[in-house]
Every structure is written in structure tokens, then in C-alpha cells.
Amino acid sequence: xxxxxVGSGYVGLVAGACFAELGHQVIVVDNDEPRVAALKxxxxxxxxxFLPELLQRHRGKxxxxxxxxxxxxxxxQAIFIAVGTPPTDRGDADLSYVxxxxxxxxxxxxxxxxxxxxxxxxxxTSDWVRKIILRNGADPNSFDVAxxxxxxxxxxxxxxxxxxxxxVVGCDHERCCAVLREIYLPxxxxxxxxxxxxxxxxxxxxxxxxxxxxxxxxxELIKHASNAFLAMKISFINAVASLCESVGSDVSQVCxxxxxxxxxxPRFLNPGVGYGGSxxxxxxxxxxxxxxxxxxxxxxxxxxxxxxxDQRERFLRxxxxxxWTLRGKQLAVLGLAFKGxxxxxxxxxxILIVKALLQExxxxxAYDPAAMERTQEVISSNVKFxxxxxxxxxxxxxxxxxxxWEEFANxxxxxxxxxxRYPIVIDGRNLYDPEVMAEQGFTYYSVGRAAAHxxxxxxxxxxxxxxxx
Ligand code: UDX
Numbered sequence: 001x002x003x004x005x006v007g008s009g010y011v012g013l014v015a016g017a018c019f020a021e022l023g024h025q026v027i028v029v030d031n032d033e034p035r036v037a038a039l040k041x042x043x044x045x046x047x048x049x050f051l052p053e054l055l056q057r058h059r060g061k062x063x064x065x066x067x068x069x070x071x072x073x074x075x076x077q078a079i080f081i082a083v084g085t086p087p088t089d090r091g092d093a094d095l096s097y098v099x100x101x102x103x104x105x106x107x108x109x110x111x112x113x114x115x116x117x118x119x120x121x122x123x124x125t126s127d128w129v130r131k132i133i134l135r136n137g138a139d140p141n142s143f144d145v146a147x148x149x150x151x152x153x154x155x156x157x158x159x160x161x162x163x164x165x166x167x168v169v170g171c172d173h174e175r176c177c178a179v180l181r182e183i184y185l186p187x188x189x190x191x192x193x194x195x196x197x198x199x200x201x202x203x204x205x206x207x208x209x210x211x212x213x214x215x216x217x218x219x220e221l222i223k224h225a226s227n228a229f230l231a232m233k234i235s236f237i238n239a240v241a242s243l244c245e246s247v248g249s250d251v252s253q254v255c256x257x258x259x260x261x262x263x264x265x266p267r268f269l270n271p272g273v274g275y276g277g278s279x280x281x282x283x284x285x286x287x288x289x290x291x292x293x294x295x296x297x298x299x300x301x302x303x304x305x306x307x308x309x310d311q312r313e314r315f316l317r318x319x320x321x322x323x324w325t326l327r328g329k330q331l332a333v334l335g336l337a338f339k340g341x342x343x344x345x346x347x348x349x350x351i352l353i354v355k356a357l358l359q360e361x362x363x364x365x366a367y368d369p370a371a372m373e374r375t376q377e378v379i380s381s382n383v384k385f386x387x388x389x390x391x392x393x394x395x396x397x398x399x400x401x402x403x404x405w406e407e408f409a410n411x412x413x414x415x416x417x418x419x420x421r422y423p424i425v426i427d428g429r430n431l432y433d434p435e436v437m438a439e440q441g442f443t444y445y446s447v448g449r450a451a452a453h454x455x456x457x458x459x460x461x462x463x464x465x466x467x468x469x
Contacts, residue, residue: 170219241448251448335403
């Protein structure tokens with residue numbers, strides 16, 4: 001298949017590289033000239049496992065980069081729109097980039113073309129894309145509009161694309177559906193997985209993946225509803241964690257108990273400092289706005305967002321209750337990215353917490369394996385950056401864990417304790433067992449579990465003096 005992908009951001013670049021990997025001829029189009037030039041030169045603008053290999057493998061062969069949308073449309077049978085849909089001040093998605101791409105496509109269509117929404121968009125977008133293309137002079141028989149949402153997670157985007165739980169294809173006409181089925185055939189038939197140089201299969205990936213064919217509107221809804229549901233699951237467990245703190249029970253035991261019900265499942269039940277990233281916060285807000293516009297007041301989503309914000313506030317209260325006054329305190333912060341395995345700090349709860357602590361007069365030394373450069377662009381004063389967790393901990397009044405990086409779950413605890421001025425750890429991601437931390441000499445606070453103290457006395461009952469060495 002000849003495919004154009006419009007937008008070389010996270011979704012566009014990964015989709016373009018993966019379509020080439022499936023054997024298609026792909027042009028990735030972007031109007032950002034320096035970005036296209038960098039991609040042509042072999043640069044990889046995002047931190048994503050296997051992406052450098054795929055770009056290297058296909059660049060200049062099955063994968064091209066261009067700024068010329070008109071030509072790309074003429075050369076392609078399917079156009080995937082993967083441009084940004086940032087939130088407006090009212091919380092809904094700004095679709096002006098989608099509209100301008102639709103207008104340009106209209107002027108270029110010369111043979112039957114399938115126009116596919118790949119960006120996360122509100123449920124009525126396909127109707128609008130169709131209207132805009134018609135308004136701008138395209139023949140109604142020369143195109144169809146489909147929706148093919150992606151469910152890529154940052155850090156595992158390439159394997160999420162090539163080994164998906166499911167492929168959702170929303171189209172209202174058989175001819176358009178046939179094009180999409182053909183594009184994904186290497187995955188749905190399983191033939192891709194037999195090739196010798198296929199990207200390695202992650203654990204528990206269902207191969208071949210099922211393809212779910214729906215109406216265009218249903219596919220648009222599936223994407224928003226999936227992200228909103230996952231965000232709701234996180235807020236739900238965060239609310240349960242707060243209750244656990246009030247009654248003195250342990251949220252990890254509660255999670256095990258509810259997560260082993262196969263109807264609920266254990267995934268996305270990790271309490272913490274709340275969800276962040278470029279998708280959940282934006283999509284929950286946009287879904288809320290879409291529902292309102294369509295006449296349904298989706299108040300549940302309001303609560304999902306409120307619990308998420310509250311979770312950061314609760315963490316700050318925990319820091320205050322562990323350290324009393326904050327002005328002038330030296331804190332070590334582990335983690336700045338919105339989750340482990342990425343350098344992305346968009347809507348990162350870690351960044352919001354660091355900013356709040358700085359406002360209260362704390363001095364911070366932070367360490368993150370990938371996100372420090374990006375953080376320096378948004379926070380500069382009163383934050384020092386360290387080269388390791390131990391360097392960050394050196395001389396600190398307490399250590400805060402804000403991102404669930406794997407390396408933070410495997411620290412040398414003795415070394416850490418020796419570095420800290422006071423052995424106090426406030427863990428916003430529940431990476432450690434409270435009992436183990438207490439045995440190792442730490443006063444340890446986490447989310448939804450009782451605080452632990454070296455000599456077994458609940459931390460809340462210990463005077464601050466006796467916790468110092
Ligand atoms: C998400 C969706 O998972 C993906 O399907 C969609 O395409 C884009 O949005 P992503 O934003 O990359 O992907 O991150 P994800 O791994 O889902 O985590 C989102 C946030 O939730 C992170 O801040 C993470 O720390 C937090 N989280 C996740 C929790 O707090 N608890 C959990 O149990 C899981």
C-alpha cells in the first residue's frame with residue numbers, strides 16, 4: 001500500500017515507521033521544515049525503544065519524509081492524519097490543524113483515497129472532515145473518511161503498534177474498510193511475526209491481534225472512552241488509597257484482592273501521585289467537553305480529574321507532615337518524567353510537585369535517567385541536577401520518589417541511607433515494601449499504606465528529634 005502519514009509527532013512518526021516495517025511505501029509529511037530535515041538526516045527526535053532501528057532500516061527505502069502534503073496525497077491510497085489536537089482554554093480539543101489538513105487533502109485527491117483519523121478526536125470529527133473535504137471541491141466518490149485510533153503508550157509505542165491488544169477500524173463503507181484491512185493484514189494474518197527480523201514479541205501479546213471493525217463514530221468513541229476508563233481506574237485506586245490511609249489498612253493488599261477478580265484485573269491499579277502525560281489529562285478533559293456538547297453531562301469524569309489533582313495535594317501534605325516546615329529544607333527528588341521509561345515531562349505530576357515545593361522554599365536536587373534536559377527548559381532556579389540517585393540524596397533532609405522508573409525500585413538502600421542527612425523516604429509510587437525500608441533504617445512514607453519507622457513505632461507517633469541520627 002502507498003500511505004501518507006500527516007504529522008511527524010509521537011503518533012505519526014511511530015505509525016509511519018511501523019507501516020514501513022509492515023512492507024508499505026510510506027511518506028511522513030510535516031510542515032515543520034527543520035524537523036523534516038532532521039528526520040531525513042537520520043536524527044530521531046523522540047526517546048522510543050526500537051524506533052531508531054526501524055527508522056534506520058527503512059529510511060530512504062520504504063520510508064520518506066517530506067513537507068509537500070499535496071504531492072504525498074497524490075502518491076498515496078490512504079492518508080493518516082496524525083497532527084496535534086491540543087486542548088483549548090475551554091478544555092475541548094483544538095481541531096484547527098485537522099481542519100487545515102483536510103482542506104489541503106481536498107485539493108489534492110485525484111484517485112480513490114481513504115482519509116484516516118489517527119489523532120485522538122471527538123466523536124463528530126469524521127463528519128466534519130468529510131464536510132470540509134467536500135466543501136473544498138473533492139468528488140464525493142473519490143474518498144472516504146475512516147477512524148483508526150492508536151493506543152500507543154510512550155516508551156513502548158513501537159511494540160504497542162506491532163503487537164496490539166486489538167486493532168480498531170471505524171469505517172462506514174466496505175471499500176474503505178477493505179483498504180484498512182489490507183494495511184493491517186501483515187499483523188492480522190500473523191505473517192509479520194514469522195519474518196526473521198521482526199521486532200521481538202513482548203510478553204503476553206496476543207498474536208495475531210484481532211481486528212475490530214466498527215462504525216466511524218464508534219471508533220472515535222472507543223479511543224476517548226478507553227483513555228477515560230484507564231484514567232478512572234487510576235483515580236479510583238487513588239481514592240481507595242486515601243481511604244486506606246484514613247483507616248490504617250494497606251492499599252497493596254486491597255489491590256491484590258480486587259485486581260484478582262478477572263473482571264477487574266490487576267493492571268492500572270497502582271496508586272501514586274496521579275496520572276500525567278500528553279494523553280490522559282487532555283483526553284479526559286476533552287471527552288468531558290465532547291459529552292457536554294453532545295448533550296450528556298459526564299460528571300464522573302469531573303471527579304476523575306478532581307481526585308487526580310487532589311492526589312498531588314495529598315502528597316504535599318505528606319511531605320509537610322514528615323518534615324514539618326519546608327522553607328530551606330534540602331530535598332532529593334527521584335523522577336521528573338510523567339512515568340518511567342520516557343523523557344516526556346508533559347503534565348508530569350513530578351514537575352508540578354517540584355514546582356509547589358520550590359514555592360514553599362525548598363531546595364531541590366533532582367535526578368531522572370532521561371528527563372533532566374527537558375526539565376531544565378521549564379525549571380531552572382533552586383533546582384540542581386544530579387548524575388545519580390545517590391548524588392541527589394547527598395546531604396538531603398529527605399528523599400522523594402515521584403516517577404516509577406525501574407532503577408528507582410532497585411537502589412542500594414545502605415548506600416542511600418549513608419548519603420541522606422536524615423533517613424526519610426517519601427515514596428509517591430510505592431516502589432518499596434514498608435517493612436523492608438524500616439528494617440533498613442528508614443522512616444518511610446508511601447501512598448495508601450501506613451508509614452514505617454526503623455524501630456517499628458508508627459512514624460506519626462515519633463517525635464522528629466528521635467528520627468534524626
Ligand atoms: C496512555 C494510554 O495508556 C495509551 O493507550 C494512549 O494511547 C496514550 O495514553 P501513556 O500516556 O504513554 O499512554 O502512559 P500510561 O502508561 O498509560 O500512563 C499514564 C499515566 O498514568 C502516567 O503518569 C503513569 O504514571 C500513571 N499511572 C499508570 C498510574 O499512576 N497508575 C497506574 O496504575 C498506571
